[in-house]
């Protein structure tokens with residue numbers, strides 16, 4: 001049993017656990033969990049106690065007559081209609097309050113806006129006030145409210161960072177929001193939580209919550225022009241610039257595609273492929289060589305690059321810190 005729980009990633013404070021709150025939103029969600037847990041515990045005890053009494057008192061005894069039979073009892077009928085409605089009401093009041101508070105269009109004035117788009121199968125993040133675009137990895141300053149403004153260009157996805165908040169659907173043609181304040185620095189895992197096609201399970205994200213100085217350094221680095229390649233990477237930039245890569249990806253000053261992740265600072269990301277692999281030249285080369293082999297259903301086609309060209313492109317991309 002312990003092994004099943006551990007292997008299943010269900011540790012109490014594991015990266016996908018919702019049981020330890022690291023944002024105001026998650027504290028609110030946990031408070032509703034607490035109400036529900038108390039309510040069902042008390043109701044469960046009551047039901048089992050009553051059941052035990054009835055089973056003992058009316059059990060079949062030798063020679064006992066059949067107890068008086070009753071058909072229909074208005075008071076009880078009304079009772080067990082009203083009682084569950086009351087329980088639902090008690091749960092609904094705080095739940096609806098939290099949904100409205102964190103979904104409202106009026107986020108706090110100092111909130112950092114992050115635009116989220118869910119694509120098959122990766123996450124686009126834009127910071128309109130900072131003029132920063134990235135993919136699959138969000139950086140946030142600790143203690144400052146953030147409002148995620150979400151919409152989907154293709155199918156419905158669901159934005160979920162178990163320790164910070166969500167899930168909330170990312171829907172084509174409709175803007176959804178989550179407002180929350182991350183309360184502890186750290187690296188948080190996220191996952192698309194709505195089945196969205198072949199690589200739904202391969203649609204992960206990371207959130208890096210940092211002290212504000214570290215966040216400011218990250219923003220400055222993201223705003224900088226892309227690094228100029230050296231060594232192997234020089235050829236890689238040439239291959240990139242003359243291949244179909246430019247149709248889908250933006251590298252500022254090099255290409256302006258908008259269908260795939262912005263790669264201007266690709267090398268600064270810890271992981272790539274929407275959280276699938278660590279960013280290093282070997283793995284990126286393998287990916288560039290044949291993306292559909294590594295990630296089923298990916299929209300990035302096999303461009304039939306040679307081994308040497310794949311390696312060079314990988315060296316160029318990883319060098320884009």
Ligand code: CUA
Nearest residue numbers: 157192194196
């Ligand atoms: Cu996107 Cu599931």
